[in-house]
Amino acid sequence: MTIGGGYIGMYGSGFAPAISGTIIDVRVKSLSGTWVSLIGPTGASGSGSGSGSQVIIPGADGYDGFIDDSFYLLGAAGIIDTGRWIDVPYNSANFTASGTMVWDVQSGDQAIYKYFIFKKMMFLAWKINASSITGTLSDQLRLKVPNGAIIAASTVWPTAYFQSAWIQGWAEAVAGETFIRIQREGLGGTNFALSTNSTYAQGMMILETQ
């Protein structure tokens, strides 16, 4: 992310309430790798030239600021990288299914599996290609919620899957679970079909995490 014009998107008082409470510092990292705290000793001023809740990240000309793709919040749980999509490294254990059905996803099948978090909000995106289904058929493919997160609120989002045709399915998040349920049309009750390298699933959902 490149921010020009001298301001980051928390100018004014709008951002200040959002960072009160659990967030104890807000930092950005410059292209040179320098960490810059946006909360000065008074809790209001930026470390650059700025006043009040207006924060200016100094650049080469003293006005423009350029930061990288990351935006970090230092909260009670530690530093949270909240400004960019984070790819989830491949792990076959991230792909399971209900019952004794097996969702076999190889590393090369994982085209997209990434998340973006802001406090208790997680954006999750996935695009799984050419996967296989074996075992006793059931109605849920299960994708692990990244970053060790636990779902806080149940919700349902439309997704797409392919088993001989692209069909709209559903991704369901259930509070307390650590995976999302990817289901066919009808939101449950319809089993997936056995397949060899021919099951595709893709979608995106926003989760509230604990």
Add this chain to the structure above:
Amino acid sequence: MAAFYEPFNVVRAVEPDFNALQIALRLVEPTIGIIHNAGTNVYNLKKNTSWTAGEITNARNAIINAPNVTAQSVAQARIDNFPIIDKAIILTIIDEINILRVAAGLPARTVNQAITAIRNKAATL
């Protein structure tokens, strides 16, 4: 399960019909899967055994020759994979039509005839 990936770079003017391409590739080898992002020329194909030269040639030809995706071809794939609700509606209509056909001395329509008629109709829309 072992997986063997083979990249192909094929320039097409229009995206292939995904289902038709998969069917064609499965004739080359029955475990081939497709990893492809629309708008790119890269088709990374996956199968359970190592690739032979003949399979690579045939798979490339399948990508080149796959029909273009159209609204009609997508609809036909959907018709072939009707969910229960659509099946129930169509089968009920067929049953009712056949009551009238038999009463009129006409042969009953089979389910396959009805599905073929629906696919053919989709192709004309």
